[in-house]
Amino acid sequence: MQKPSLPSGTRDFGPVVLKRRKAIMQVLERVFVSHGFDPLETPALENLKTLQGKYGDEGDQLLFRILNSGDYLSKAPEADRHDSKALSPWIADRGLRYDLTVPLARFVVMNRGQLPMPFKRYQMQPVWRADRPQKGRYREFWQCDIDVVGADSVLCEAELVEMYLKAFQQLGLGVEIRINHRGLLDSLMPSLGSASAWSEFMVAMDKADKIGQEGVSQELRNRHLEHAVRVWEGLCAAQQEGDFESKLKAFEALAFFKNEDANAQSILQAEEALKKAADELRLLRSLLPAQASVVLDLTLARGLSYYTGAVFEVSPKDERLPLDFRLGSIGGGGRYDNLTGAFGLPDVPGVGVSFGLDRIYDTMEAAGLFDQMPSTWKGILFCPMDEASFPDAVRLAREVRHCGYAAEVYPSAAKLKKQLDYANQRGWCLAAILGENERLSQTVALKDLNEGSQSTVSYDDLVTHLKTHLPNG
């Protein structure tokens, strides 16, 4: 006999958990729909050609590949059969989707001309990554994405940030939204000297919240980027400024700290990138509620290589969370001006953000937000005491459901203790006990499971009785 088990990094969602997850998704969906977004679903499987090369080398390693059917090995040349890397393209043509943005880009390209532009869609589906599972990291997890394709206005960024704010407010979870702009980071290029130094700088900088300012400096020194340490320290000084505008001003002053070796052309490009980015950020900030908890984070880089404009990240910031609670971000996104370019359709701008459902759930659980949210059925469990009561119980349950309340008949004439235990476990708030005595007088003994009180209600009065005890059907 084999012990049942689950693939690493995957989970079952039992009734209690799933009801809470669906409650979260309902909140998100209501926000999405209220901003005019339309739903989209795409297949779990995509052609590997669609997925590969979109997430960088690291991302390609994390793609789940699907073995071809049939005698796939015969197609592979003998020379490639002993090297798994060389063999892979011969035996796997499809993979599981890695995120929802690339499938969206594919969909937009395949359906161009038929979609209203700008195309605003939301999508809530699982994605898969062959990552090492850890706390808050799963191999199968759900993303809830909203994207606007075909519009380059900062209005879109502002709308998405506002939806972040609204959604987390409705979920009751305190968050901080950090914003940065790829243009600001690009403008550091002349100061850093080379493209490779720039990207190493990005990788090191992204770890700042984990290893601290000094840790990043150390890492830059380890990578022999002495020059970059000065840029980093300048960046941190700007980051120390309090509000959005002061940070931005400090950064603008910093970016003109240039490497003398840089040529005039690259300096000019950097200045243009900086000006455009700063203008966009100022406009974006002005479109958001003044008191909104949105901060400029000059050290925010975000990994995905396709971002070209504003980038966002959401972190939990809630005093109910344990002090040592760390899960990373629970959402993120940004502007990508050239994603569909990879599918042969250039110049379609897009911007989108993602809600990490699993981490949102884990965070809300850690903050105790589910404790005061017991999922009680608004309805009634019928408890038949003998088999002769089954017909009346079934008929009454039908009437109750017809009026919009939930009802269930316990499927046997088990002991009352057992039936009431079941009712409590399932969260029913009322139990209707129905036995020989009740049947003869055409009544039920209606027990309030929260208060413990009990009253006799006739068959005919049951529905009206429910209406007074269970408002809001």
Next chain:
RNA sequence: GCGGUUAUAGCUCAGUUGGUUAGAGCAUCAGCUUGUGGCGCUGAGGGUCGCCGGUUCGAGCCCGGUUAAUCGCCCCA
């Protein structure tokens, strides 16, 4: 891909320098009580101590290997 920790009942875990028949709480079932629960009492069932090998008179405990889970690194939601 690389490290650390852990593995005992359905669940959460005890188990002394290696020593008779491996325990507790919760859960389940039965009875106390033809039909009154969520904090009552009594009892019962349930374990190849992850797996393979080694040391020993004797291994849940020590050693080696292996598998899995978990926490870190890389990277990311």
